[in-house]
Amino acid sequence: MSAETVVSPVRTEPEDLPTRPGAVHHVLAVADDPDAGVTDLARAIAVDPALTASMLRLANSSYYGLTARIGRVDLAVAVLGFTTVRTVALLSAVGTEGDVPAGFWDHAAVTATAAGLCAPLLDVDASDAFCLGLLHCVGALLLHRVRELPALCLPEPADIDALRAREVKRYGVAHDTIGAQTLRAWNFPATLCDLIGAHHDTSRRDPLARVLATARLCTNLAAVDAPASPDDLARVETASSGRVPAEDVGRWTRQVQRRSADLLQVLQLL
Incomplete structure (x- = not known):
């Protein structure tokens, strides 16, 4: 295949993204639910230890400037907000x-x-x-x-x-x-x-x-x-x-x- 040959189409549907089984899909679904709260989203994240660690690391990073470290997922969700949680989840899938x-x-x-x-x-x-x-x-x-x-x-x-x-x-x-x-x-x-x-x-x-x-x-x-x-x-x-x-x-x-x-x-x- 030459360097200029068009490859197969890039797919964008959720089921086409590589991810840990079910975890990121569930997090994004909960984050998209207008009736979901911080506790609901935290529970969805907690199913995946790697995603949990990512959320806690980000919430505790110097970007957010917290005076005390947090170790609970629900507190991390409260600090980050739903949009940021969705962003990190998507990036972890892609x-x-x-x-x-x-x-x-x-x-x-x-x-x-x-x-x-x-x-x-x-x-x-x-x-x-x-x-x-x-x-x-x-x-x-x-x-x-x-x-x-x-x-x-x-x-x-x-x-x-x-x-x-x-x-x-x-x-x-x-x-x-x-x-x-x-x-x-x-x-x-x-x-x-x-x-x-x-x-x-x-x-x-x-x-x-x-x-x-x-x-x-x-x-x-x-x-x-x-x-x-x-x-x-x-x-x-x-x-x-x-x-x-x-x-x-x-x-x-x-x-x-x-x-x-x-x-x-x-x-x-x-």
């Missing part, structure tokens, strides 16, 4: 350590942390922003499961349209499109799905889109071992609607890198 594109978890950790920190500056819910940062490139995991992914979209290449065109030729679909389709199949919020499907559209001005754009720029800066150029600084300031001034970008990026280190360890153990 990708595991050693089965993800190189650098994927690093970029996810930085983008999620940056989005969570930027959210209050633009009056956006921090949990929604954090989950968007974690999940916005989930399509890359799905493509990689079918066939090794040649490149991630972070650090963002000079010609993102060319990258997407190569993905369509290789897989029959681009990472942003398949990511949005998958999350819709899992009944994730429509706004989040729409933003994931359009995360390369920098013309969007709604606050959550601005948060993601700022977070992705931060991830680009963190991935490059060189001082940011004046143009880089200006792009961050513009993306954040001036809430992250150019003179603060360096300090802000360093803060994100420090905060994301603990989160990265959690993600690598999913």
Whole structure:
């Protein structure tokens, strides 16, 4: 098979995702139930020791800044919230350590942390922003499961349209499109799905889109071992609607890198 041959279609239905038997499916079903409470979701998580450990590690990570460690799943659910629990469960189903594109978890950790920190500056819910940062490139995991992914979209290449065109030729679909389709199949919020499907559209001005754009720029800066150029600084300031001034970008990026280190360890153990 040549490098340009389209492989079998990427499937997005819940039953097509690899997972521990029943566990993640049940967690997502409970999280999607409007009548379910924290206790119900905690019980669903507790069936799977590995998923339980992931939730506790995340809740106790420095990102959440708790003053005392927690050891109960129901408390972890209360700290994380239903959307974050669903996000971690989905990621644990789609990708595991050693089965993800190189650098994927690093970029996810930085983008999620940056989005969570930027959210209050633009009056956006921090949990929604954090989950968007974690999940916005989930399509890359799905493509990689079918066939090794040649490149991630972070650090963002000079010609993102060319990258997407190569993905369509290789897989029959681009990472942003398949990511949005998958999350819709899992009944994730429509706004989040729409933003994931359009995360390369920098013309969007709604606050959550601005948060993601700022977070992705931060991830680009963190991935490059060189001082940011004046143009880089200006792009961050513009993306954040001036809430992250150019003179603060360096300090802000360093803060994100420090905060994301603990989160990265959690993600690598999913």
